[in-house]
Each structure stands twice: as C-alpha cells, then as structure tokens.
Amino acid sequence: EKDTFIVFFSDNGGAKYDFFDNTPLRDHKGSAYEGGIRVPFIASYPGHIPAGSVCDLPVTSHDVFATACALAGSKPETRHPLDSKDMLPVLAGKSKSAAHQSLYWDFPSFGAAVSDGDLKLVVPKSGPPQLFDLGKDIGEKNDLAEQRPEDVSRLANLLKQWQTQNVKPLWGPGSSAK
Numbered sequence: 001e002k003d004t005f006i007v008f009f010s011d012n013g014g015a016k017y018d019f020f021d022n023t024p025l026r027d028h029k030g031s032a033y034e035g036g037i038r039v040p041f042i043a044s045y046p047g048h049i050p051a052g053s054v055c056d057l058p059v060t061s062h063d064v065f066a067t068a069c070a071l072a073g074s075k076p077e078t079r080h081p082l083d084s085k086d087m088l089p090v091l092a093g094k095s096k097s098a099a100h101q102s103l104y105w106d107f108p109s110f111g112a113a114v115s116d117g118d119l120k121l122v123v124p125k126s127g128p129p130q131l132f133d134l135g136k137d138i139g140e141k142n143d144l145a146e147q148r149p150e151d152v153s154r155l156a157n158l159l160k161q162w163q164t165q166n167v168k169p170l171w172g173p174g175s176s177a178k
Contacts, residue, residue, distance in 0.1 A: 002046050005071055005088075009061055010039035026140040032105045032113035032122050033140050049091050057098040058115075063087040081165045104162045108174025114159040121155035129156060 013036040014020030016028040022035035029036055041059060043049055066084035069076050076082055083104075089095040102116045111124040118135035131145040131152050145152050169175040 004045070005048075005067070006044040007042070007064055009041040011061070012036055013039060024139045030107065031110050032107055032124075034134070034138060036107075036110075037105055037113075043091050045088070045091075048088065050093060053091075053093060055091055055093070057090050057095075058103060059087045059090060059099060060103060063099060102158055102162075104159065106163065106166065106174075108169065108172070112159055112163065114155050114162065116155055116158060119151055119155060121152060121159065123156070123159065131155070 012029045013025065013031075013034075014022045014028055016030075020028065022028060025033070025035035025038055027033035027035040031037075041061075060083070062083045063085055064087075066076060066082070066086045067088055070086040070088065076084070085099040087099050090099050102114055104112070104114050106112045109125070111122065113120060113122045115121075115134065118133050120132045120134050120140070122130045122132070122140070124130070129145055129152055130140075130143045131148055132140045132142065133144060134140075136142075171177045
C-alpha cells in the first residue's frame with residue numbers, strides 16, 4: 001500500500017439517459033464537450049501525494065503510462081509522438097503548471113476538440129467551430145468564436161497539427177473498415 005500508485009477514473013462522461021446529470025458540464029458521453037470528457041480522477045500514493053489534496057490542474061488518462069514508466073525507472077520509446085507525460089509532479093503539488101499546455105480529443109462520430117490553457121475549441125462534425133473560455137464558462141454556454149477569430153484559427157491549427165501525427169483507426173468510426 002505504501003509503495004503503490006493507485007489511480008481511479010472514468011473513461012468518459014455520463015451517458016445520455018434521464019438519470020445521468022453532468023451539470024454544470026455540457027453534454028454527455030461521446031461528445032467533445034466537457035460533459036463527455038471531464039471525469040473524476042482519484043490518485044493515491046502515500047508519501048508522495050498529500051492525503052486529501054485537490055489538484056485543479058488538468059491531467060489525462062494518457063498520463064498513466066508515462067507516470068508508471070517514471071515510477072518503474074524506465075523511459076518510453078519516443079520514435080513516435082507520445083501524448084503521455086509524468087503527472088506525479090502535478091498531483092504531488094510540486095508543479096504549479098499542467099503537464100500539458102494543450103489537450104486534444106478526436107471522436108470520429110462527433111468531431112474534435114483542443115484545449116489550450118483555459119481556451120477550448122470544439123469542432124463538431126457538422127456546424128461551425130465553437131470557442132469557449134473554460135476558466136469563466138465550464139458549462140460551455142457562451143460561444144466566443146465570432147468575437148475571437150484569431151483564437152479559433154490558432155487552436156484549429158494546433159488541432160490540425162496534432163491530427164496529422166495520429167494513426168487512422170483500424171475499426172469503427174473514422175476507419176476504412178467496412
């Protein structure tokens with residue numbers, strides 16, 4: 001127990017049923033809005049993560065890989081881009097900044113999104129891109145895309161760069177499988 005790093009998290013937001021309530025987050029499982037991607041994340045590592053502490057900086061489930069590698073004293077191969085970073089400094093309160101400046105999501109059946117700091121661009125499969133300031137609007141109710149086209153362009157470019165390095169899915173939405 002004292003030498004074990006334990007994490008618990010959900011794979012996505014609540015499903016779209018009457019008995020699920022993601023309030024104040026927008027939408028549900030399968031979307032790139034916060035209600036589909038922001039989930040509880042609990043970590044325990046006695047002597048490293050202060051008991052009862054709360055971390056408001058974003059981490060991602062991808063970071064479990066790099067964190068486990070760091071704890072095991074190994075380094076992941078880096079021939080390919082790696083979305084995972086060691087999150088222990090963030091969870092332990094030793095880092096005042098997030099492990100990632102930008103986070104990315106791609107749901108072939110919904111669309112894609114990128115967050116960079118407090119700004120988040122959601123690009124639905126149909127309809128125009130939407131821009132939100134999560135620091136002021138966690139419920140993604142106030143679309144700032146028309147007022148801030150330069151941020152839309154900058155974030156759309158970040159998302160496009162990220163998407164070009166990704167491998168196309170082997171099955172399901174977005175794949176060439178029939």
